[in-house]
Amino acid sequence: MTKRDITLTLNGKTVSGQADPRMTLVDFLRVVLKATGTHVGCEHGVCGACTIVLNGEAIRSCLMLAVQVESQEVITVEGLCEEDGSPGILQDAFRDGHGMQCGYCTPGMLTSVHALLQSNDDPSDEDILEAIGGNICRCTGYAQIIDSIKIGAERLREDKS
Amino acid sequence: MSGAHDNPVAGSNYHYIARKRRVVEDKRFVTGNGNFVQDQDLPGTLHVAVLPSPHPRARIVLINAEAALALAGVAAVITGDEIAEHTLPLYHGLPLPECRWFPLAHEMTRYAGEWVAAVVAEDIYIAEDALDLIEVEYEATPAIVDPEEAMKPDAPLVHPGHGSNIIYDGDFEWGPVAEDFEAADHTLSFRARWGRSSTVPIETFGVLAKWDKGTETLNVWASIQMPNYPEQIAAALRMPLNGVKVNQDIDVGGSYGVKRGIKHTVLVGYISRKLGGAPVSLIEDRLVNLASGDAHGPDRIFYTDVAFDQGGVIKSLKIRAIDDCGAYPGRGPFQLGKPIAAIVGPYRINSVHYRPCSVATNKTGQVPVRGMGQGPTNYMIETAVDEVARHLKLDRFEVRRRNLIRSDEFPYLNPTGTKYDSGDYETVLGKVTELANYDDLVKRRDELRVEGKLAGIGIATCLEPSGGNNLFEFLFNPKAEISTYMEGCQVRIDSVGNIVGTMGTTTSGQGHETLVSTILGEELQRDPDDIRVIHADSLAGLPTRSPIASRMAVMLGGAAAGAAQKIKDQLFQIAAHNLNRPIDGLEYSEGTIFDRSDPARKLSWDELCNIAHRQFHKLPEGMEPGLQALHVMQVPLGGQMPDEKNRVQLYPCFSFQAHIPFVEIDPGTGKVTVLDYFIAHDCGTVINPDIVRGMIIGGVAQGIGAALYEKFDYGPDGQFLSGTFVDYVMPSVFEIPYVKDVEHCTPSPLTSHGQKGSGEGGYLGAPAAIASAVNDALEPRGLSIHELPMRMNDIEELLNGEKPE
């Protein structure tokens, strides 16, 4: 099949690349656009490692085709950094709570949580579970991830006020 | 929120150790800058896809790859015949010359999913297209699936040349077992089954290899966590070991023991050489990972007899352990050997008869999993203790108190010849009962019971051996005369005083860079945040045995401390020479060395480093310029070989953990909900509180998975049934309660700072604890279950199914 040209907004910048219709979005991000922050854990929609933010909402990038993001807005873990590439507020909160070990599920966790906190900066425990219930972490047993999310939410609230 | 904080017990004397400090590695992970194997980007990389066998046991009659080869973009198709001709069989831990193991099935397939052919192509999409085009003719034969059936003399053979499916059958007796059973007030027996599960990292295994023609070096980047990896690659590819360069600076996306991938590596190494040096990568997809990666863990049946007295004090154990190692044993059988060090657990058990047996079946081969068999063993031991309590109608906590080794008995020599270094088990048990608010918990349980619900409290008290010397291998195989599992660390200080610590292995979430920088910072009194830690490749060659066996805090930590000490010694000599004072008149403070009697006479860190690097004329006679030191740590208490009764020290350090989970069972569906989980933990001095807490709680979560959800299922015909994450069920945040933890610190007298291992974490006790809780919940109905995982179906069946007469 002929490759398609795809142009999208990735982390605030307009980028383009080419992909076969069959290429998944996560492969497109990682292989074509070389944005390797987003990870692949299962390619069948269960683990959540590939989570990105599409037009403001957390979705699984292994369950979308690259051709489907034409003209859309995508945020990946790289997009949560400050302008100069240093860790953003949420990312630093995950450092302070040590909300990870191997770091493999981390990009998916961060993007899921980012989407949550964009719409709800004072999430309840249930909100947090709902937001990351589709992100499997094999390392942490989740406690330090939950701690980190709470630290991050609090700092984001402070940052706004 | 009970976040980690400074560890109050151990922290008092330290600047950095035991302090809450950010983890070095975390920064690159949160920003998406990890250096995982899939992130490597070598131009021209070819991609490998593997063709799985649909049959668990079949003769390969014919492989026709013509159409696949004709597909544009396909560089090669490799079959088992080719691999077997050009490589040597992969290494099993035991000498098994007739169990020939190659990266691709050779002549015969031995498990469903075994790789029959490999396609090499420009991209992975094309490689998978080509798989569709390969035709294979098989002659299927019945598979042998059940390990106990496989032991029978007339069973179909997995490796006909081996003559039997029994891979290893051992018999060890430590202490007066017959006498102890004879003298016991009571005995009981039970069967316990640990299901085939594993730790299943979210990153699959991947490897990239590139043969460099110019230097005749095979470069390897892999998500690996394995000792002797370069050695095994070199051996299989018939290369000199100094021609294999394994790059250890790859971030490993979780391993917990399983990231072995030796067959993958030999395959891509072979292909890269065959194709004249193209980079070749094989990244498992999840289907390959679950069915045929080096991924499955122990699959074990225990038959245990327990001898005990009227008061519930256990005198002796007889243990028959049958472990299904699958089609290719690898190091699997040793998972029966490692637990020997703690085969009697934290209890004053006087004698033990241990008969471990490893059996081959037509299933995926077994690899080491977190704890190397200690998890299943602890599950069996804890089951024994609970059964004794149930038998005598005694409280399970009280029975433990009566059996636990007392704090005044350390160092404690157990019957197998291993000395436990230190511990205070009763205090830790006390801490967890306090944390759990035990009386309250009992009230909650009993209230639920009154409402007609099934609720239970679990308890498990168990050991985590750490920093082993690998002598269990010798116990199983006297040809393997290996008595050390050393670890090296090098420290270099550059001319401007910056510190670089070098380790020789990868990190897979344990935070080794943080470990090394913290210990170097502590020892040299420099800010750890300014210390860089790097991973030498295997040719740059630090002695290493990789981060297995909960060994890095003990071994790498000790190596770092030793190297720092050597640096300090050198600095003292330089200072003594230049200040014209004897060394014992000098003092070291934050890098400056001064004259104790005249503190104004001093040399700063910068000055010392400058002298070492540039001012040869100021160096003591005979001293080499520069500032660097390598320390290779030997396993504490190592060096002794087993005596004639097979008694030997296998592990130096023993961490201890006490778990209390609280569960509820829905009697209508059999579904178990873990409502609360409490754990108290003692791994001596905690180097980084956040890291240790993560290991403990993460291990608990994996243990809950092994206890309730996770299993690699096979049908009776040998078909693999758990090929996706829909069927291999790993717990999400909904299934894991917020685990509450408390630390205790009984320092080890054998290590640099009193630390012990903690990497195997809560995994070693959680399955036992959950089983204990489930059985407590079932107790009012007079039921019990001794098989993991305890899935809804199993429990509901027990409660509501038709009862056999």
Place this chain on the structure above:
Amino acid sequence: MKAPAFDYHAAETVEDAVGQLAEAGDDGLILAGGQTLVPMLAMRLARPSVLIDINAVSELAGIEQLDDGIRIKTCTRQNVALNSQLIGESIPLLAKALPFIGHHQTRNRGTIGGSIAHGDPAAEIPLIAVALDASIKLQTKNDTRNLSAKDFYEGPMMTLRKDDECLTDVTFPIWQEEGKLGVGFQEVSQRHGDFAIVSVAAQMVLDGNNVCQRVAIAVGGAAGIPVRLEKVEANLTGSVINQETIGDALTNMADFLDPVEDQHGSAAYRRRVARVMTERAIWEAAA
């Protein structure tokens, strides 16, 4: 796990979509949310020649109030439905089931119509559609037809939809009976968000004397398709709802089920649990 090659067409209108579908013969597939289809492609369990993407077809998304029902257009995201006040008020049974579907991230993409068309026997939305006798609209290039959800399913992942038909919307009826309407949804799965091992949906109207005026009950995961428990419904209708009447109504209900079995639940398990869950769902609806 890479999909075989296919062509891709982003439809702009329904007409465009069904036109493409007709052209593709039996080789085209509609791509809605993709939460099931994309992994099936990756596992090469589906091998279409062309995917017709309807995500950008604006006339295929939205929720509409009709006189006697709620029409949900096929491409309506599950999370949109979950947050819809209209659905919450008018089809409470669907509202109750929606949170059980997958996870937040998959509900952000997954669609109502896609789930119905896929027809997994353990999926929640088909179960509700069958329980409530939803009306499913299918459209081809030349034709449209409506099917009752009760008739729509033939077997696991098998429906009466023809290859050239696009499922455009589904209408859930609003019950008009006088009385107190209650709903119950019960599901057992290993993990939160997993496909159900067994799930039961019940909707009931009780009069002031606790007498059942109308009831609908369907079971998922206990046969190749979602099963309506018509016998049970008939037994309950007109009865006072209490332990005894429920017990009577459920006797032999397991005979109407034909569960598949796998490692997560034997057929016997699913039968027993279906009964337990049905009882709970009825009580929940009656509460």
